[in-house]
Amino acid sequence: MATTSEPSRPLDLGEAAPATAGVTRALFFLAVASFSGAATTRIMDAILPQIAHEFAVTIGAAAFVATAYAFAYGLFQLVFGPLGDRYGKYRIILLACAGSALTTLACAFSGTLPGLAAARLLSGMMAAAIVPLSIAWVGDVVPGDERQQVLARFMSAQIMGLLAGQIGGGVLGEYFGWRSAFLLIAAVYVLAIAGMLFEVIRNPALTRTKHAADASLRKSFAAFAGLIRRPVVRFVLAMVTIESFAMFGAFTYVGASLRYRFGFDYASVGLYLAVYCAGGLTYVLFSRRLIGWLGPARLSFWGTVLVAATYAAIAVTPFAEAYLPAIAVMGLGFYMLHNTLQTLATQMAPDARGSAVALFATFYFLAQAVGVYLAGLVIDRHGTSPVFLAAAGLLLVLGFLLLRAMPQELRNR
Incomplete structure (x- = not known):
């Protein structure tokens, strides 16, 4: 009989405690929201060539x-992090989901490229709260020794969202037009x-919030300067900046490479990109063993080696078929790297976890926006291969930095 009352037991958000049925259920709905956020984040990978064709650019x-979305997403972490700490992370995520549904609909009905860019900018602003505050919420309610495992499982929803965005963007774009993909994402929101x-x-x-009722937003925003003064915070922010600049500055154009180098249709582009998510899900399935076997520093190092090798391979291969295994291995390697950095982000400032994870996400997406913009300038003149090779080199540098400079508290987990 005792089990019947468990689901209605109020959640204690004061200190991290073992996951309960209430936490698991609440996390599931956050996962659905994160699925939608991930889908709209990476949907441009598959439909970018179609948008270029429709608007003749x-x-x-x-x-x-894509740059407008990433820029707004990153910048508004600085707003939603303190709001989550002050007013409650779950409440802010719920409000952000409502805004995301409306702005995603606006993307579907945009009739010009500037209009679409403006809608994507607003969409990035609204979606900015979802994944980072969800990660911070996990940090609040899940103890440290379980956190990386829970985050790895939570990551599976994001990976499935990426999968839906890439396949849906390609297949729906091919048969029903790219606008239909945005309509479907809005429905999931x-x-x-x-x-x-x-x-x-x-x-x-x-x-509810863990913070005192008289905590001011001014103090929350001022805390960003204090966070950046911490060595562990500076290390993590530097690492995620390199990761995102290199990884997604290049990955945004993998679909375009398939389209323009090999003549793929949009559906085939989406299906090829989807194996990236298969690699990510492989990591989720084996994350416990990999984390225990390698430890965080070596796990992230070998992740960068895998991603760098696959970028180098697709830069030089004359065979379209080589992209399929390369993209799958790329997904595995990226999540080996990124899951480690996500976990460190939840640990680097437990006293302001929402703001700390928001700062992490700000650097992640601003670096992505800059990477996509600069890579686009190179690609319009020289094609995709130089961008892929540059990404491979940067990621190898990142791997060696992580192996040598990983903070001891994470290395010994």
Whole structure:
């Protein structure tokens, strides 16, 4: 009989504690929201050539739509992090989902490239709260010795969202037009909103905050300067900047490479890109063994080696078929790297975890925006191969930095 009352037990958000049924259920709805956020983040990988064709611009010019989203997503971490710490992470995520649904619909109905870029900018602003505050919420309610495993499982929803964005963008774009993909993502946001509203009614503690009632937003924003003065924070921010600049400055154009080098249709581009997610899911399935076997420093190092090798391979190969295994291995390697950095982000400032993870995400997406923009300039003149080779070199440098300079508290986990 005792088990019947467990789901309605209020969540204690004071100190991290072992996951309960309430935490698991609440995390599921966050996962649905993160699925939608991931899908809309990477949907441009598959439909970028189609947008360039519809609006009669170069691939580099069309990539401004992706840059606008990443820039807004990164910048607004600095807003939502303190808001999450002050007003409750779950509440802010719920409101952000509502805004994301509306702005994603605006993307679907945009009739010009500047209009689409503006809608994507607003979409990035709204979606900025979802994944980082979800990660910070996990940090609040899951103890440190379980956190990387829980984050790895939570990451599977993001990976499935990437998969949906890339396949959906390609297949729906090929047969129904790229706008249909945005309509579908908006519908999933609505499902996430409904589930989260139900959970908030069932567990009102979800909207509470750990911070004192008189904590001011001014103090929260001022805390960013204090966070950056911490050595561990500076290390993590530097590493995620290199990671995102190199990884996604190049990856945004892998679909364009398949389209323009090998003549793939949009559906085939989406299907090829989707194996990236298969590599990521492979990491999720074996994450416990890999983390225990390699440890965080070596796990992230070998992740960078895998990604660098695959970028070098697709830069020089004359065979389209080589992209398929390369993209899959790229997904495995990236999540070996990124899961480690995500975990360190939750540990680098436990007293302001929402703000710390938001700062991490800000650097991640601003670096991505800069990388996509600069790569587009190179690609319009010289093609994709120089960009892929440069990404490989930067990622190898990142791997060696992580191996030699990983903070001891993470290395020994």
